Amino acid sequence: MVEKREIVVLGGNLGGISIAHYLLKYTIPQLERLDKSVSYHITLVTPNTDIFFKIATPRAIINSKLIPQEKIWRPIADGFTKYSNEQFTLVQGLATGLNATARAVTVTSSGASIQSLTYHTLFISTGTTSASPLWTLHHDQTISSNAIALMHEKLPTAKTILVAGGGAVGVETAGELASEYKDAKITLLSGSTRLLGKAYLATAERAESYLKKTQKVEVVHNLRVEKSEVRGDAMVLTLSDGSTRTVDVYIDGTGGVPNSQFLPSSWLDTDKRVETSDASNRVRGDGSVEEAKNVYVIGDIVAKSDASLMALNCHVPVAASSFAVDIAGAGKAPGVLRKLLGSSSSLPVQKAYKQAMPNTFVVPIGREGGVGQIMGYRMPSIMVKMAKGNSYFLEMIDPILTGSKW
Ligand SMILES: Cc1cc2nc3c(=O)[nH]c(=O)nc-3n(C[C@H](O)[C@H](O)[C@H](O)COP(=O)(O)OP(=O)(O)OC[C@H]3O[C@@H](n4cnc5c(N)ncnc54)[C@H](O)[C@@H]3O)c2cc1C
Numbered sequence: 001m002v003e004k005r006e007i008v009v010l011g012g013n014l015g016g017i018s019i020a021h022y023l024l025k026y027t028i029p030q031l032e033r034l035d036k037s038v039s040y041h042i043t044l045v046t047p048n049t050d051i052f053f054k055i056a057t058p059r060a061i062i063n064s065k066l067i068p069q070e071k072i073w074r075p076i077a078d079g080f081t082k083y084s085n086e087q088f089t090l091v092q093g094l095a096t097g098l099n100a101t102a103r104a105v106t107v108t109s110s111g112a113s114i115q116s117l118t119y120h121t122l123f124i125s126t127g128t129t130s131a132s133p134l135w136t137l138h139h140d141q142t143i144s145s146n147a148i149a150l151m152h153e154k155l156p157t158a159k160t161i162l163v164a165g166g167g168a169v170g171v172e173t174a175g176e177l178a179s180e181y182k183d184a185k186i187t188l189l190s191g192s193t194r195l196l197g198k199a200y201l202a203t204a205e206r207a208e209s210y211l212k213k214t215q216k217v218e219v220v221h222n223l224r225v226e227k228s229e230v231r232g233d234a235m236v237l238t239l240s241d242g243s244t245r246t247v248d249v250y251i252d253g254t255g256g257v258p259n260s261q262f263l264p265s266s267w268l269d270t271d272k273r274v275e276t277s278d279a280s281n282r283v284r285g286d287g288s289v290e291e292a293k294n295v296y297v298i299g300d301i302v303a304k305s306d307a308s309l310m311a312l313n314c315h316v317p318v319a320a321s322s323f324a325v326d327i328a329g330a331g332k333a334p335g336v337l338r339k340l341l342g343s344s345s346s347l348p349v350q351k352a353y354k355q356a357m358p359n360t361f362v363v364p365i366g367r368e369g370g371v372g373q374i375m376g377y378r379m380p381s382i383m384v385k386m387a388k389g390n391s392y393f394l395e396m397i398d399p400i401l402t403g404s405k406w
């Protein structure tokens with residue numbers, strides 16, 4: 001008899017899809033070769049049916065032609081056709097509870113049907129939810145696609161546009177708007193004393209002067225939107241200095257909250273992200289080993305992670321190696337032996353997370369250039385355009401969806 005073990009992956013976007021592919025392609029075959037009495041099955045649980053390539057939304061919101069919605073939404077199921085039902089199942093639903101003792105996740109699907117999925121191994125990649133559905137999924141994916149379509153409708157005739165949030169999303173969005181809508185007056189509120197809080201000040205200052213050069217964008221610091229109200233065709237905003245401002249379009253580009261409400265609070269840090277016990281993506285749990293055994297976390301929901309695809313791409317092989325080591329033990333067959341037996345028979349190797357490209361930011365501002373830093377060095381505008389500004393990384397969606405990137 002072959003023992004079947006269930007791996008539940010929570011969150012089906014950039015992280016969840018990536019880890020599922022990585023496990024199916026490398027880790028599970030390796031473990032099944034090492035111990036033929038056990039086989040593994042993955043259930044990917046997520047409320048969206050399509051992958052959402054959110055990285056491209058600052059340009060995709062501009063109009064329906066620059067980056068059509070078909071290019072940023074693709075059915076998740078299409079990425080897993082090569083796997084059988086014995087290997088992989090996609091469940092459309094939202095994790096709404098978790099019993100760590102019973103090792104079970106409560107999953108709520110539309111129509112309020114509720115099921116309990118027990119897991120042998122759990123991967124959490126539920127990311128964050130931004131205030132606006134333009135940047136992250138808000139459960140039902142039509143909320144995001146409709147929000148993007150509404151921008152296509154409103155922006156062409158807008159005379160005044162206010163973007164809140166001085167991070168990469170706000171800066172990129174203001175730059176895209178200035179590139180396309182020459183007659184609109186665009187205001188960008190940084191919400192703090194500067195733009196791009198995570199980048200070097202010099203990079204932030206270059207971004208600000210780049211935006212100024214467009215002569216379309218006014219950057220305002222130390223002012224936030226406290227309240228927004230629809231009034232007729234316009235938006236009335238109440239600002240943190242008590243003033244009000246009426247604009248044709250308001251775009252909220254401020255950050256998000258971690259999707260960790262369904263997890264035990266003892267697993268979370270003060271920012272509500274999931275704490276790890278080591279640099280290899282193992283979940284700490286409440287401190288007892290048993291509770292968080294074989295539970296791993298990747299992506300934006302990881303405590304202290306820099307919430308980027310670059311970081312996520314490092315988490316994936318590391319978390320998979322932790323899972324493999326926790327099952328089969330760590331080790332490395334000596335070189336000669338490995339050649340004889342083939343690498344397939346070697347034991348898993350533990351990998352540890354190391355930031356691949358620290359101090360790297362690539363922020364296009366419109367279609368002609370932008371600002372960036374690579375490993376702390378200044379990135380020339382033309383390189384920003386070539387690296388991200390031309391395509392907004394759209395060439396990445398297919399390799400992520402099908403797993404061919406791994
Ligand atoms: C506009 C924009 C531009 C970006 N540009 C860059 C860039 O240039 N370079 C870079 O490195 N990074 C960039 N990023 C960051 C990058 O997109 C994220 O780091 C990455 O998407 C993180 O993946 P994730 O799987 O952790 O989260 P997400 O991709 O957000 O996926 C989370 C998934 O979990 C699902 N989910 C949520 N709650 C639950 C639940 N309770 N149960 C089940 N499923 C749930 C969601 O529906 C979603 O499918 C950008 C992000 C944005 C928004």
Ligand SMILES: *[C@@H]1O[C@H](CO)[C@@H](O)[C@H](O)[C@H]1NC(C)=O
Pocket residue numbers: 099100101102
């Ligand atoms: C969690 O599961 C355990 C073991 O099955 C059970 O005793 C306990 O009541 C459950 N907790 C909750 C809150 O349902």
